[in-house]
Amino acid sequence: MTGLPNRKALFKRLEKQRADAITILYCDLDKFKAANDQHGHVIGDKLLKQFATNLQQKFGIENSYRLGGDEFIALYHLQFNENELITLRQELAMGLSEFKVGVSFGHHQLLPDETPDHGLHEADIMMYRDKTTREEQTIRAFPKKYRKVPREDST
Numbered sequence: 001m002t003g004l005p006n007r008k009a010l011f012k013r014l015e016k017q018r019a020d021a022i023t024i025l026y027c028d029l030d031k032f033k034a035a036n037d038q039h040g041h042v043i044g045d046k047l048l049k050q051f052a053t054n055l056q057q058k059f060g061i062e063n064s065y066r067l068g069g070d071e072f073i074a075l076y077h078l079q080f081n082e083n084e085l086i087t088l089r090q091e092l093a094m095g096l097s098e099f100k101v102g103v104s105f106g107h108h109q110l111l112p113d114e115t116p117d118h119g120l121h122e123a124d125i126m127m128y129r130d131k132t133t134r135e136e137q138t139i140r141a142f143p144k145k146y147r148k149v150p151r152e153d154s155t
């Protein structure tokens, strides 16, 4: 649907590239389910296609993959500093933020003696940490909005 190569193609590429150190950027959309539920699957599909386009524009079609659902991978040789990562997040979320959809990411440099599976797992862990940290920051910034209202009949 997005035109991006899939998980199988990603592993094939990573196996072939074992001799070179390459960085895996693991991207997972934030609040995508809510956008899908609120605006419908046609809009959901459009958001996935938009993200795929953003990823390709930044990293090239040959370095962009869709793992499945709202999870994507980009491969690159550059290094990003903290400020560049902020800009990258904004660039990748272009056309999605209007629907309150964001992107979490984790990056991991795959070393020649590391398996692709392990590298992907490390990037996934870092992405999950990014997602939970940013969610916690949002809750701290808007405590009233996220406060759990006690049920009237709760004890």
Ligand SMILES: Nc1nc2c(ncn2[C@@H]2O[C@H](COP(=O)(O)OP(=O)(O)OP(=O)(O)O)[C@@H](O)[C@H]2O)c(=O)[nH]1
Residues within 6 Å of the ligand: 001, 028, 029, 030, 031, 032, 033, 034, 036, 040, 041, 042, 043, 044, 045, 048, 068, 069, 070
């Ligand atoms: N429109 C559309 N939806 C899809 C497709 N593939 C997966 N989904 C939906 O994507 C959603 C992914 O769920 P979650 O990973 O929980 O989404 P999320 O709301 O981003 O979760 P957080 O990452 O915790 O913010 C599910 O509702 C799937 O049904 C697709 O090809 N098209």
